[in-house]
Amino acid sequence: MIPGIGTLINGFGVIISGILARIIFKKELKNFEENLLPLGLLVLALGFRETLKSPDFILTLFAVLLGAIVGSYLKIENRIKTFGDKIYLRFEKGEGDKTKFIESYLTTTLIVITGPLAIIGPFFDVVESNLELLLIKTALDCFLVIFITSSGGKGAVYSGISILIYQG
Template identity: 25%
Template sequence: MKGTLVNAAAIIAGSGIGLALKSGIPAKYQNTIMQGMALAVGVIGLQMALKTQNILIVILGIAVGGIIGEALTIDAGLNKIGAWLSAKMEGRERSGQSNIGQGFVTASLVYCIGAMAVIGSIQDGLTGDTSTLFAKSLIDGITAVVFTSSMGLGVIFSSISVLLYQGSITLLAGFFSAVLSDSVIAELTATGGILIVGVSILMLEIKKIKLANLLPAIPAAAVIAYFWPL
């Protein structure tokens, strides 16, 4: 769980810096910083995607996963949860309550509901590879500065959400590490890498993608790779 611990610490550190910048960061700087982070995310995804040893498995995994995700309407479900939480926070603000809740909810959704959180945690649990989570930690730390300067103290508490969410995935993946071969892990990683490229596209606002509906592609690719020799 080293990757998740570092991720949580990075958010806390970034939030601390953001609190020191109480006047906020000008919008033009925020936009440029976020675009730079998006490009970095794209490179990370490409590096992972190129680890595939059989692109057919990746393609099939994405196709099957997309069908499953659309059937389960994962993206719509997450959007409803986000909208419900946001409405709750707005209601509290109108009542004169603190905006700590809004910062916590917003940051938690951004840091937890994403391909990098899922894939990085799986990598950490399966192979002990923390590179994706370390990269995510740096990106989350930088964005925490931006979020905290505008939304306040609540952002720092999202580190708890990250710790619980990513830690649970890492521990669960650890249980399967003994039964998955290197080739299965390679295809799982490559499939996840393509989804991370999708995160970059979303951050750059190039195209709206129902990325959450593609998350089942990760276990789908693992299952296909497991049975592929047969």
């Protein structure tokens, strides 16, 4: 198996599902939050499963806290927002609601690149040729992007670029 194929599947899966959502869903999907509840529960269950497998829970907790501190110090959220602004100007050519575009790009990007699956998924893909976690992540990310895009958040489509950069 080709190392890194899972990241390509994840990134392009998000881009394709977002494009399809823009084409297919001309009207907003109703009950956005209610539709995402099962997604959140699935992520929670997956997190519990992986946590129970890990003998070093304290190390994992420390890594998450350290990541939050470093991310805050490096102002990663502002950098993602700036990148979203550049994407908007380049690909959307100033059409549509810029604030909603950047907000949907930022929200989706932060969700798809900050979770544990974004870290351990590529690791298992490259080291063990195990795509299971990245395929699960791809399904979850695509579902999220479809709902955000269909509710008017065109920027969510471009979070696939962030996945390719971050996980690649």
